[in-house]
Amino acid sequence: GQNIDQPTEMTATEGAIVQINCTYQTSGFNGLFWYQQHAGEAPTFLSYNVLDGLEEKGRFSSFLSRSKGYSYLLLKELQMKDSASYLCAVRDRPGTYKYIFGTGTRLKVLA
Amino acid sequence: GAVVSQHPSWVICKSGTSVKIECRSLDFQATTMFWYRQFPKQSLMLMATSNEGSKATYEQGVEKDKFLINHASLTLSTLTVTSAHPEDSSFYICSARGTSGGNEQFFGPGTRLTVL
Numbered sequence: 587g588q589n590i591d592q593p594t595e596m597t598a599t600e601g602a603i604v605q606i607n608c609t610y611q612t613s614g615f616n617g618l619f620w621y622q623q624h625a626g627e628a629p630t631f632l633s634y635n636v637l638d639g640l641e642e643k644g645r646f647s648s649f650l651s652r653s654k655g656y657s658y659l660l661l662k663e664l665q666m667k668d669s670a671s672y673l674c675a676v677r678d679r680p681g682t683y684k685y686i687f688g689t690g691t692r693l694k695v696l697a
Numbered sequence: 698g699a700v701v702s703q704h705p706s707w708v709i710c711k712s713g714t715s716v717k718i719e720c721r722s723l724d725f726q727a728t729t730m731f732w733y734r735q736f737p738k739q740s741l742m743l744m745a746t747s748n749e750g751s752k753a754t755y756e757q758g759v760e761k762d763k764f765l766i767n768h769a770s771l772t773l774s775t776l777t778v779t780s781a782h783p784e785d786s787s788f789y790i791c792s793a794r795g796t797s798g799g800n801e802q803f804f805g806p807g808t809r810l811t812v813l
Contacts, residue, residue, distance in 0.1 A: 617800055628701075628790060628804035629741070636800075673740055682746070683729055683794045685802065690740040 588612045590688035592674055597694045602664050606691045608657045608674030616680045620648050620659045621673040623690070629673055632659065661693075669695045700724055701793050703805035710781055711813055717777045718808045720791030726771035727793035731802060732764070735788040747774045781812040 589611045598604040610618070617636040621629035633641055635650035635657060647660040659672055671692050675685035700723040710716050720730055729748050733741040745766050747753045753766035763785075765777040774793075778785055788809050792802035 619801060621804075626788075626807070626809075628806045630804070631801045634800050677800075683800075683802070684731070684743065684746055687733075687740045687742070692738070 588676075588678065588686050590674060590676055590686055592672075592688045592691045594689065595692045595694070597696060598664055599696050600664055600666060603660065603662050604664060604693065606659045606661070606672050606674075606693065608659070608688055610655050610657070610674070610676050610688070612676050612678045612686060614678040615652060615676065617677045618648075618650055618657050619675045619677070619685065620646075620657075621675065623671045623673060625671075632672075664695050666695050666697065669693060699795065699803045701727075701791065701803045701805040703789075703791055703808050705808060706806060707809040707811075709811045709813065712782055713780055715777055715779045716781055716810060717775055718789055718791075718810075720774045720776070720793070720805050722772045722793045722795070722803070725793075725795040727774075727795060728771065729794045730768060730774040731792045731794075732766060732774075732776050733790045733792070735790060735807075737788075741790060744776075778810065781810070783812045786810055786812045 591609050620632040623629040633648035640649045645662045650657045671690045673690045674688035702721045704719045732744045744759045745753045745755045747766050747768040749768045755761045768774040790807040792804045
């Protein structure tokens with residue numbers, strides 16, 4: 587079956603660094619995406635990894651290891667506005683552009 | 698660029714009525730649109746994939762006669778919840794993939810449906 591796991595909730599302090607993990611077991615793999623979603627709003631795209639390694643984009647970085655079925659999203663210099671859900675999604679085959687979403691991680695940033 | 702809108706943003710209806718939700722790509726053409734539902738504090742569940750000019754592909758367990766999808770043009774897809782019941786109350790989100798070949802999907806702001 588298709589399985590994508592993330593921690594349900596995490597709490598961190600403003601200014602700190604937090605790492606949100608995602609492990610996946612899917613029938614195929616054609617890219618992994620991270621989205622941010624504030625409550626009651628649409629998800630917004632953060633990052634895309636298809637090859638192993640680290641992709642850095644400002645305060646956010648995303649890492650992928652295909653052999654381990656593992657990714658993480660790293661958020662640095664946390665701000666209160668980073669309090670949101672973070673969704674990991676895998677595209678399991680090329681051509682369809684269909685995502686399988688993980689359970690999502692609710693991050694709370696405390697002052 | 699890459700803006701997706703949904704209408705209405707929220708709707709309350711009586712049990713047994715039908716509700717139509719529109720999803721539009723405002724500044725790009727969308728060859729493929731996706732419809733998701735999301736329950737409180739849960740992740741997005743794909744309901745169906747909609748390609749312009751062809752029948753939608755529904756995920757396992759989603760009733761195609763209950764959730765009618767029409768993708769009439771490259772900028773508009775509609776989801777009609779027929780004979781809605783309280784258990785259909787949910788947050789419905791659409792997303793679109795453009796024709797430029799990019800990898801990500803662009804999401805609409807969602808529609809909150811409450812069935813009384």
